[in-house]
Amino acid sequence: MSDTASALGKRRFEAGDIIFMEGDPGTETFLIQTGRVGLMKRGADGLFEPLATLGPGQVFGEMALATKRPRAAGARALEDCQVIAVSRAHIDEKLKDADPFIAALFRILAGNLESTLDRKREVERAGRPRTDAVLKGRQEALDRAMDDLTGA
Amino acid sequence: MAQDNQVRVLNRRSYYDGDVIFHEGDTGSQAFVVQQGRVRIVRTVEGGEKATLGIIEAGGIFGEMALIDKSTRMASAIADGTCVCISIPEETVxxxxxxxxxxxxxxxxxxIRMIRTVADETRLPPDTVDALTREVTEETVP
Structure with a gap:
């Protein structure tokens, strides 16, 4: 039970606290219980541009659970707030005990999410995505996940 | 194991090249595994053109998202050559x-929500015969 409490932790932030910075490694997803959080991105001129304001019941930092990418934006408490932080270690533990179908499904979706993000980045950079080569690589990872699904 | 028996009692269907397994915008009630052949996932982009999101090879799964979040199909799934697909019962999932x-x-x-959102935000260029031919040539060069 104490493992759950520490992995699924309640955190308090004071107004102005930086919760995480753009570019930080992301290992936790946050659910806001009370208070408001502002997301921001560093613009071309080096100044922070506000992206969104989130309130109770909303989630931020969710990419961290599915991918290993650094934070795409920074998050700061706009007022005193209480959040629940879910770590990837917590999810990995849960997946170990989960039905193999669910674990396989999770891996497949995480892989698809990575592909979708890759593709978006490719399109934004070059105006034309690689298709089959990138996706074949992903497919190998998916095939392994599929073995669990079909009980192979 | 009873669970294995459940997984094995599945519907299997053959498709000819170009057959539509499901249409973008349809309500989804089945997920599929490609047993043989390939399935092309195609989405409509700006101007009404089609863009390939990916190719699912044998052993790959597709169609799982709409089944889980009860939304509509984000893209069409089209047989790329003859293929055989197994449908995964909605009940099981x-x-x-x-x-x-x-x-x-x-x-x-x-x-799932993120995949849908990012896909909507991605301004994919449409498939063209030239582009597809060029990609094939690039990949075969080691």
Whole structure:
């Protein structure tokens, strides 16, 4: 039970606290219980541009659970707030005990999410995505996940 | 194991090249595994053209998202050459999701929502015969 409490932790932030910075490694997803959080991105001129304001019941930092990418934006408490932080270690533990179908499904979706993000980045950079080569690589990872699904 | 028996009693269907397994915008009620052949996932982009999101090879799964979040098909699935697909019963997926840890379930739903959002935000260029031919040539050069 104490493992759950520490992995699924309640955190308090004071107004102005930086919760995480753009570019930080992301290992936790946050659910806001009370208070408001502002997301921001560093613009071309080096100044922070506000992206969104989130309130109770909303989630931020969710990419961290599915991918290993650094934070795409920074998050700061706009007022005193209480959040629940879910770590990837917590999810990995849960997946170990989960039905193999669910674990396989999770891996497949995480892989698809990575592909979708890759593709978006490719399109934004070059105006034309690689298709089959990138996706074949992903497919190998998916095939392994599929073995669990079909009980192979 | 009873579970294995459940997984093996599945519907299998053959498709000819170009057959539509499901249409973008349809309500989804089945997920599929490619047993043989390939399935092309195609989405409509600006101007009404089509763009290939990916190719699912044998052993790959597709169609799982709309089944889980009860939304519509994000793209069409079209047989690329003759292929054989197995459909995964909706009941099985729903039951397993219901039984799984709520945090895991929430993250699964979040990932689906993200995939949909990012796909909507991606301004894919449409497939053209020239582009597809060029890609094939590039890949075969080691």
């Amino acid at each position: 729903r039951k397993k999701l219901k039984a799984c840890d709520p945090v895991v379930r929430t993250v699964i739903l979040m990932m």
